[in-house]
Structures are given as structure tokens and as C-alpha cells.
Amino acid sequence: MLSSYLTMAAILFCIGLYGALTKRNAVIVLMSVELMLNSVNLNLVAFSKYGVVPSLTGQIFSLFTISVAAAEVAVGVAILIALFRSRGSANVDEFNEMRR
Amino acid sequence: METVLSQYAWLVPVFPLAAFLILLAFGRGMKRTGPVIATLGSLASLVLSALVLIEQLGGADEYNNGFDWIQIGGYTLTVGFDVTNLTALMMVVVSLVAFLVNVYSIGYMKDDERISVFFAYVALFTCSMLGLVIADNLLMLYIFWELVGLCSFLLIGFWYYKPEAKAAAKKAFIVTRVGDVGFLIALLLLFWYMPDHDLSFAAIANVFGQTGLITEGITTLIAILIFLGAVGKSGQFPLHVWLPDAMEGPTPISALIHAATMVAAGVFLVARTFPIFEASPAALDTVAWVGAFTAIFAASIAIAQDDIKRILAYSTVSQLGYMMMALGLGSVTAAMFHLFTHAFFKALLFLGAGSVIHAVHTQNIHEMGGLGKTMKTTAWTFAVGALALAGIPPLSGFWSKDAILAEALHDHPALFAIGIAAALLTALYMSRLFFLVFAGKPRKGASGHESPAVMTVPLVVLALLAVVAGFVEMPFEGTGWFGEWLTGHAAAHEGTALVMLVSTAVGLLGIYLGWLIYVKGAIPRDAVTKRMPWLTRLLERKYYIDEIYHAVFVVSLRAIGRAFDAFDRHVVGGAVRLAGGAAVWTGRAATRMQNGQLQSYGLYAVIGLVILAAAIAGRRFW
Amino acid sequence: MGGFYIDWSGELVAFFAFAVVMIVGAVLMLTLTKVVHMVASLAAVFLGLGGMFVVLEAEFVAFTQVLLYAGAVTILLIFGIMMTDHQAVQREPVRPAHEIVSAVASIVLFGILFYAIRTTEFAPSAPPLQAGVDNAMEIGKQLYTQHVIPFELVSVLLTVAFIGAIVIAKKEAE
Numbered sequence: 011m012l013s014s015y016l017t018m019a020a021i022l023f024c025i026g027l028y029g030a031l032t033k034r035n036a037v038i039v040l041m042s043v044e045l046m047l048n049s050v051n052l053n054l055v056a057f058s059k060y061g062v063v064p065s066l067t068g069q070i071f072s073l074f075t076i077s078v079a080a081a082e083v084a085v086g087v088a089i090l091i092a093l094f095r096s097r098g099s100a101n102v103d104e105f106n107e108m109r110r
Numbered sequence: 111m112e113t114v115l116s117q118y119a120w121l122v123p124v125f126p127l128a129a130f131l132i133l134l135a136f137g138r139g140m141k142r143t144g145p146v147i148a149t150l151g152s153l154a155s156l157v158l159s160a161l162v163l164i165e166q167l168g169g170a171d172e173y174n175n176g177f178d179w180i181q182i183g184g185y186t187l188t189v190g191f192d193v194t195n196l197t198a199l200m201m202v203v204v205s206l207v208a209f210l211v212n213v214y215s216i217g218y219m220k221d222d223e224r225i226s227v228f229f230a231y232v233a234l235f236t237c238s239m240l241g242l243v244i245a246d247n248l249l250m251l252y253i254f255w256e257l258v259g260l261c262s263f264l265l266i267g268f269w270y271y272k273p274e275a276k277a278a279a280k281k282a283f284i285v286t287r288v289g290d291v292g293f294l295i296a297l298l299l300l301f302w303y304m305p306d307h308d309l310s311f312a313a314i315a316n317v318f319g320q321t322g323l324i325t326e327g328i329t330t331l332i333a334i335l336i337f338l339g340a341v342g343k344s345g346q347f348p349l350h351v352w353l354p355d356a357m358e359g360p361t362p363i364s365a366l367i368h369a370a371t372m373v374a375a376g377v378f379l380v381a382r383t384f385p386i387f388e389a390s391p392a393a394l395d396t397v398a399w400v401g402a403f404t405a406i407f408a409a410s411i412a413i414a415q416d417d418i419k420r421i422l423a424y425s426t427v428s429q430l431g432y433m434m435m436a437l438g439l440g441s442v443t444a445a446m447f448h449l450f451t452h453a454f455f456k457a458l459l460f461l462g463a464g465s466v467i468h469a470v471h472t473q474n475i476h477e478m479g480g481l482g483k484t485m486k487t488t489a490w491t492f493a494v495g496a497l498a499l500a501g502i503p504p505l506s507g508f509w510s511k512d513a514i515l516a517e518a519l520h521d522h523p524a525l526f527a528i529g530i531a532a533a534l535l536t537a538l539y540m541s542r543l544f545f546l547v548f549a550g551k552p553r554k555g556a557s558g559h560e561s562p563a564v565m566t567v568p569l570v571v572l573a574l575l576a577v578v579a580g581f582v583e584m585p586f587e588g589t590g591w592f593g594e595w596l597t598g599h600a601a602a603h604e605g606t607a608l609v610m611l612v613s614t615a616v617g618l619l620g621i622y623l624g625w626l627i628y629v630k631g632a633i634p635r636d637a638v639t640k641r642m643p644w645l646t647r648l649l650e651r652k653y654y655i656d657e658i659y660h661a662v663f664v665v666s667l668r669a670i671g672r673a674f675d676a677f678d679r680h681v682v683g684g685a686v687r688l689a690g691g692a693a694v695w696t697g698r699a700a701t702r703m704q705n706g707q708l709q710s711y712g713l714y715a716v717i718g719l720v721i722l723a724a725a726i727a728g729r730r731f732w
Numbered sequence: 733m734g735g736f737y738i739d740w741s742g743e744l745v746a747f748f749a750f751a752v753v754m755i756v757g758a759v760l761m762l763t764l765t766k767v768v769h770m771v772a773s774l775a776a777v778f779l780g781l782g783g784m785f786v787v788l789e790a791e792f793v794a795f796t797q798v799l800l801y802a803g804a805v806t807i808l809l810i811f812g813i814m815m816t817d818h819q820a821v822q823r824e825p826v827r828p829a830h831e832i833v834s835a836v837a838s839i840v841l842f843g844i845l846f847y848a849i850r851t852t853e854f855a856p857s858a859p860p861l862q863a864g865v866d867n868a869m870e871i872g873k874q875l876y877t878q879h880v881i882p883f884e885l886v887s888v889l890l891t892v893a894f895i896g897a898i899v900i901a902k903k904e905a906e
Contacts, residue, residue: 064861081893088897106706
């Protein structure tokens with residue numbers, strides 16, 4: 011059963027990765043990142059039940075992940091709004107400040 | 111007897127060297143005085159060398175002096191000079207011809223822009239040639255040997271704006287280089303095999319005089335390699351091809367370098383290292399046969415040439431062949447005697463030819479004619495030179511050629527026959543040359559005028575020498591002191607009466623034939639051409655030697671050169687360009703990757719991760 | 733992996749049901765054009781994942797998932813969309829090379845992961861965890877004993893993120 015969950019998580023992760031790499035709207039990129047984080051959570055919980063050493067720690071780990079992800083989304087959306095205000099766009103490919 | 115002046119013999123080459131340095135430093139502003147300085151330098155050499163010769167004739171001891179030049183470990187290179195009878199004689203010949211040519215050139219080169227450069231080169235040549243003559247070891251001789259080669263190159267290409275002159279200079283340099291490589295190898299072998307690595311001529315004579323010190327095979331090898339150098343310098347077959355082309359240089363240069371002195375350096379070299387040749391019969395035979403073949407080969411080409419200087423050039427090649435033949439027969443005396451007389455009459459002929467060219471501005475003998483009436487001095491002196499070359503008694507050429515032929519008859523009848531045949535051809539082509547140029551009616555209105563005194567006086571002096579130079583060694587009882595003085599033993603004189611008769615008859619026959627053909631017209635000129643056109647063509651094209659060399663060496667070497675060039679350009683250069691280009695290309699690609707787009711960076715990270723994971727996973731499979 | 737033997741248990745049926753929901757939601761999120769529809773499909777994925785947590789007998793995590801993700805995060809994202817260009821529609825791709833390479837890289841990565849999953853031998857040293865009964869209580873105990881320091885740190889982090897988000901979002905408005 012474990013490998014089914016892991017495969018499921020891999021599928022989710024890769025879809026999220028593809029979205030994060032290709033989508034131009036920053037909000038959707040953020041959503042894709044959330045998808046990837048979720049796939050990790052699925053892994054953690056699956057291992058907590060079917061892992062080599064089954065224990066509750068995996069679930070606790072996923073709880074921490076969820077809270078950190080929540081904080082990340084909050085800050086991310088705040089940054090997006092700030093960027094949108096200053097640049098008038100939320101398209102990722104229009105930001106190339108790192109080049110300078 | 112004491113040696114007083116011989117101690118100062120080292121000054122002889124120094125005078126022209128000083129003249130050369132002065133001309134080199136201040137030459138540009140000395141169009142008038144420059145030639146005078148060079149002439150004075152050669153005059154000083156002439157006077158001093160004449161005094162040295164007189165002292166040597168008076169029976170002075172041989173003199174040798176020198177100093178250490180470089181010390182390499184336990185070996186010392188020395189620089190020194192040798193005054194022997196042979197070198198004293200050569201010094202006088204060289205400085206005399208050089209002086210006369212200098213005087214002559216004042217008139218001949220009067221209108222040239224670069225006259226001071228010309229005289230500087232001539233002075234440098236005179237210095238190097240005299241240095242070559244008095245050098246007391248082979249290494250020094252080799253240095254001066256290359257220096258005269260350099261001067262020859264510079265002077266042949268003096269009119270470098272003429273493409274033919276440029277090509278001829280290159281050809282002379284490259285062809286003689288082939289021989290020089292042989293000489294250099296011989297030098298290295300000698301250095302290797304000589305006790306104490308001593309390269310002085312005295313030591314060479316000493317070592318090779320005794321049997322068993324050096325094996326016969328090595329001796330022969332060294333001798334042949336030295337002879338190879340002489341072949342290149344003296345224009346012997348098969349390296350003779352550069353000498354006729356060298357006539358593109360100014361005519362005084364042809365007289366000085368390519369008739370009287372430098373080309374005789376090969377003969378001189380063999381004479382100087384003669385103990386090596388004496389120790390190897392095989393090498394002597396080679397020298398004799400190459401010389402004999404060259405003598406008749408070049409004489410036959412000379413018959414079919416139309417350029418006055420080329421005829422004389424082939425004649426020079428042929429006469430040098432005679433000298434080599436004499437050396438091969440073991441007679442240094444005869445060879446040096448012929449060198450001595452030949453220097454005068456061939457220089458005379460060249461200077462006469464220069465006078466003619468100066469007057470009519472062409473070198474084709476078919477465009478000349480009847481010049482005997484307008485250029486009396488030139489014609490008379492030229493006639494003397496031609497008769498001397500043809501071997502008509504009592505002129506100098508007769509005696510020296512006679513000495514060689516007598517040696518040949520004594521040792522080797524076959525070589526004697528070849529020598530006689532070559533003598534016939536010599537007389538024929540000289541009479542053809544003389545009659546076409548000076549006799550008959552003027553053609554194409556080229557009347558000509560006599561050259562100025564500064565040019566005719568050297569002709570007269572040389573003509574006098576050409577007449578009398580032979581009297582130093584006559585095959586009569588009590589007159590053969592020259593040979594004894596020069597080498598210690600007299601020339602062979604057995605059967606001389608026969609030789610004298612035959613050679614005179616042959617010479618006269620040749621001249622008579624020439625007269626019949628070119629003056630009287632009793633024999634039509636195209637008699638041979640009509641019956642055997644291939645023969646005339648063969649001679650005109652010089653036996654296609656140049657063409658063969660072109661096909662065999664030039665084309666193949668050029669092909670190899672092209673191949674290497676292509677390899678260098680495309681493979682080596684391509685690799686270099688590829689390395690550089692790869693760096694640039696990588697840099698460009700990397701620059702384009704740095705586009706500031708977060709997603710691009712993310713993609714690169716993912717690709718890197720994929721590659722890393724694939725590598726780790728893939729390790730299972732091998 | 734030998735024969736592909738499938739034991740049709742209730743867990744498996746539920747797993748497949750939720751998996752279908754999640755994959756469809758994820759794919760829709762990528763393919764839909766309107767941003768709001770994308771957020772809706774993402775919410776479906778979050779809900780499906782919550783269901784899967786239930787199947788895995790992690791009820792507390794499942795509820796947290798539904799509350800936080802399907803609730804808070806989704807609402808936050810909708811706010812984010814509203815405050816930027818909420819009318820926005822995903823335009824036609826203008827970077828075909830980039831998209832193709834990304835797709836290939838993702839698929840290859842999945843291939844590698846899948847290969848790793850299929851070839852790895854998972855040998856549990858103990859029977860699967862049966863935490864269904866007192867799940868929430870157990871987690872609470874552990875959080876307040878074993879993991880109390882990280883727990884407190886997370887609360888600090890959340891406070892900082894909360895204040896930081898307000899500061900960042902407000903700064904330009906002044």
C-alpha cells in the first residue's frame with residue numbers, strides 16, 4: 011500500500027513542479043508550490059503509518075509543515091500584493107530584478 | 111727566412127671589413143666617396159697580400175697564429191690564420207680581382223641609386239672571401255663559407271625589383287644550402303672523429319696522413335660530404351643549376367663572385383682538405399668523375415645558349431669541372447693553377463661582357479654584332495680572354511688546361527678523352543660567342559660605344575694577366591717551379607708534347623669550326639638543328655634539369671608543405687579555435703541563462719537535480 | 733516487482749476514489765484558464781488529500797488540512813487574486829521551449845521517483861500504526877511533551893509572518 015501513496019505523492023509533486031515552473035501568474039505559482047508541499051505531507055503521513063518504524067512523529071511533522079506553509083502563503087500573498095501595487099502586474103516573467 | 115709581413119696577414123680581410131662598416135654606417139650620404147672607400151679598402155688588401163706573397167715566394171716559413179675564442183668545458187674553439195704558399199696565392203688572386211672589379215664597378219654602377227649599398231656588399235664579400243682563404247681551421251672556414259654565400263645571395267638579388275633576380279637569389283641560396291648541409295655534416299663528423307676535436311688544417315693533414323687513425327669508410331664519408339659542399343658552391347653537377355641563374359645579378363658581381371672567387375671556393379676547400387681525399391681513393395674517383403662529367407655537360411649546354419652571360423656561366427661551370435677533375439686525379443697543383451689562370455681570364459670575359467651589355471643594353475648575342483669596330487679595347491681584351499679559355503698557346507689557359515690534361519693522360523685515359531672533347535666544345539662556343547658579338551655587321555642598329563676608361567683599364571690589366579699568368583708553370587725543364595712551390599711536388603709532365611699538340615689542335619679546330627659557321631657561313635648555322643632538332647632543344651633547355659628538379663623536388667616539397675600547412679591551419683588551428691570558441695560559446699550560453707527569471711533558475715535547478723538523480727540511479731547499471 | 737497482485741480492500745477503494753479526485757483537480761488546476769476556477773480545483777485537491785489522510789488514520793491531520801488548506805489558504809489565495817488582476821486569464825504560452833523543457837524535466841523526475849519507489853524494498857519492522865482511536869489525544873500529548881519547543885517556535889513564526897504580511901501589504905498603501 012505504501013508505494014501507492016508514494017506514487018500518488020510523486021504525481022502531485024511533479025504536477026506542482028510543472029505548474030511552478032511554467033505558470034506566469036504569480037498566484038498560480040504559489041498554488042503550485044502549495045500542491046508540492048501537500049504531496050510532501052502525504053508522504054509524511056503515509057510513512058507514519060506504513061514506514062519502517064511506524065510512529066506518530068510523521069503526523070506531527072506534517073502538522074508543522076502545514077503551519078509553516080500557512081505562514082508562507084500569508085507572506086507570499088502579501089509580497090504579491092505589494093509587487094502588484096508597485097509594478098502593476100502579477101506576471102512572474104516580468105520580474106527580472108535578479109539579473110541586475 | 112723570417113716572416114715579417116706574414117704576421118700581419120690577418121689585416122688583409124680587415125681592410126674590406128672596415129670599408130664595409132664605414133659604408134654601412136654612413137653609406138647613404140656617400141654616393142661619390144663610398145665607392146672610393148671600398149676600392150681603397152680592397153687596394154690596401156691587395157698591397158698587403160702582394161707583399162705577403164712576395165715574402166712567401168722568397169722562401170719564408172709558413173706562419174700560423176691565433177687566439178682562443180670560446181672555451182666549452184675542456185674544449186677550446188680557436189680563431190687563427192694560416193699563411194702558406196697556397197693561401198698567399200689565393201689571397202692575391204682574390205684581392206686583385208676584387209680590386210679590379212671595384213674599379214670597374216665605379217663606372218658600371220655609376221647611375222645606380224643604391225651604389226653605396228652595392229659597394230658595401232662587395233666589401234663584405236671581399237672580407238669574407240679573404241677570411242675564408244686564410245682561416246686556419248674548418249669551423250672558421252665554414253663561417254666565412256656561409257658569409258660568402260650570404261653576400262652572393264644579397265648581390266644576385268641586388269636588383270630585387272626584378273622578379274627574375276629575386277627568384278635567382280633564392281635559388282642560389284637554397285641550392286647551395288643543399289651542399290652546405292653536407293659540408294656541415296662532414297664538419298660534425300670530423301669534430302667527432304678527430305683527436306682532441308681539433309679542426310685545424312694542420313691537424314687534419316697530420317691525422318689523415320697516417321693510415322689507421324680513422325677508418326676508411328668514415329674517411330670516404332667525410333670526403334664525399336665535404337665534396338658535396340664544394341659541389342654546391344662550385345656549381346658542379348647536379349647542383350649547378352643556380353649558377354647560370356645567378357647571372358641576374360650585376361655583371362661585376364658575376365665576374366667577382368660567380369666566376370673568379372666564390373665559386374672557386376669549392377675547389378679551394380677540396381684543395382685545403384686534400385689529405386682527407388688522398389686517404390680515400392673512392393672519394394677521389396668521385397671527385398674526378400663528377401668534375402669530368404660537369405666539364406663536358408656544361409660545355410655542351412653553353413653551345414646552345416643565347417644569353418652572353420649564361421654562356422659564360424656555363425663555361426665557368428665547365429672550367430670548375432676541369433679543376434675538380436684535376437683534384438680527383440690527385441693534382442692539387444694543376445687544379446690551383448687552373449683556378450689561378452681561370453680567375454683572371456674569366457673575370458676578364460665577364461667584365462668584357464659587362465662592357466658590351468653596358469653599351470648595347472641587351473644580353474642576347476643574336477641582337478649584337480659588329481661591335482669589334484666600335485669597341486676596340488673591349489673586343490681585343492675579350493679576344494684575349496676567349497683565346498685563353500679556348501686554350502690557345504701561349505696564353506695562360508693553355509698552360510693550366512694542359513697541366514690538367516697531362517695529369518689525366520698520365521692517370522686515366524678516359525678522363526683525358528672527356529677533357530679533350532670538352533676543350534673542343536669550349537673552343538667552339540667561345541668562337542661562336544666572339545664572332546656573333548664582335549664580328550659581322552651590326553644587327554638591329556645596336557652600334558655601341560666604348561666604355562669609359564674606368565671600365566676598360568681593368569680589362570686591359572686582366573688581359574695582360576691572362577696572357578702572362580700561365581708562364582709561372584710551363585711543362586719545360588726548369589720552369590715547373592710553381593708546382594713545387596705550391597704543393598711541394600711538381601706536376602706530371604709525361605707525354606706533355608703529345609698533350610700540347612692535341613689540345614692546341616683541338617682548340618684551333620673548334621675556333622675554325624666556329625669561324626666557318628658564324629663568319630664565313632660555309633656550314634649553315636642550322637645544320638644540326640635541322641637534322642636533329644631534339645638535340646638542339648635538349649641543349650637549349652639545359653637537359654631539362656631545371657624542369658626535372660621542379661617536377662621532382664619543388665612540386666613534391668610544395669605538396670608536402672601544403673599538406674602540413676593545411677594540417678596546421680585546419681587541425682592544429684582548428685583545435686585552438688575550437689577551444690577558444692567553446693569557451694566563448696559556453697560563456698554566451700551561460701550569459702543567456704542568467705536572464706533574471708525565477709522560473710528559469712528553478713528549471714535549471716530541476717534539470718540539475720534530474721541529472722544528479724539519474725546519475726545516482728544509473729550507477730546501478732554499471 | 734513480480735506479479736501485480738491487488739487486494740481489493742476498503743482502504744484501496746477509498747484511496748483510488750480520493751486519488752482520482754486529487755489528480756483531476758490538479759490537472760484541472762493546470763489546464764483551466766480562469767484563475768478563480770483554478771483555485772476551486774485546487775480546493776478539490778486539498779479536500780481529496782484530507783480524505784486520504786482519514787484513510788491513513790490521521791484524523792487530526794485531516795481536519796487540520798481541511799481547515800487550514802481548504803479553508804484558510806484557499807480564501808487567502810482568493811483574496812490574493814482579488815487584490816491583483818482578478819480578471820486575469822492565462823494567456824497563450826509565449827515560451828514554448830521553456831514549457832517543453834519543464835514538462836520533460838518533470839516527467840523524467842517522476843520517472844526517476846517512480847523507479848525509486850518501485851525498486852526500493854520497504855520492510856516494516858512493526859505492523860502498521862493503528863492510531864485511529866485516540867489519535868488527537870496522542871498527538872496532543874506528544875506535541876506538549878516531546879515537541880514542545882518546535883511547537884512554541886512555530887507559534888512565534890506564525891506571529892512574525894502575520895505581522896510581516898501586514899507590514900508588507902500595507903507599506904505601499906501609505
